Amino acid sequence: MNDSTRLVPDGLLEAAVYARDLAAAERFYRDVLGLRVVGSQPGRHVFFRCGSAILLVFNPEATSSETVLIGGATVPRHGAQGAGHVAFAVGAGELSGWRESLSRAGVSIETEIDWPQGGHSIYFRDPAGNSV
Numbered sequence: 001m002n003d004s005t006r007l008v009p010d011g012l013l014e015a016a017v018y019a020r021d022l023a024a025a026e027r028f029y030r031d032v033l034g035l036r037v038v039g040s041q042p043g044r045h046v047f048f049r050c051g052s053a054i055l056l057v058f059n060p061e062a063t064s065s066e067t068v069l070i071g072g073a074t075v076p077r078h079g080a081q082g083a084g085h086v087a088f089a090v091g092a093g094e095l096s097g098w099r100e101s102l103s104r105a106g107v108s109i110e111t112e113i114d115w116p117q118g119g120h121s122i123y124f125r126d127p128a129g130n131s132v
Contacts, residue, residue, distance in 0.1 A: 011053070012053050016057070017085075018079060019126070019130070020060070032107060044063065082129075095122065102122075
């Protein structure tokens with residue numbers, strides 16, 4: 001395929017992380033990070049709106065073993081073991097506010113990085129150990 005016919009995604013529609021304790025994940029992403037819950041199924045998943053994208057938090061025990069049909073089509077099974085990663089975009093001027101908010105919520109910042117190409121990252125963990 002040459003460059004003139006290459007297909008390139010317009011952006012990220014959704015991202016997924018995995019957590020066995022969905023109630024703890026919901027409290028964290030809703031109450032600490034301020035995301036709005038847009039869907040949930042107890043024991044299976046909780047979904048959050050983040051700008052124009054959706055953050056999916058799945059219980060890997062359910063999504064890797066259950067067969068789910070939607071409109072007659074089978075949703076592929078999926079799951080992950082160990083820590084995943086998700087990154088959110090925030091304005092550079094908001095970083096100090098994020099540090100303060102995380103501290104008030106008892107969330108420890110694991111590390112901060114100034115990237116050589118520009119940008120700054122603050123890393124912390126959600127209750128399931130995912131890197132955020």
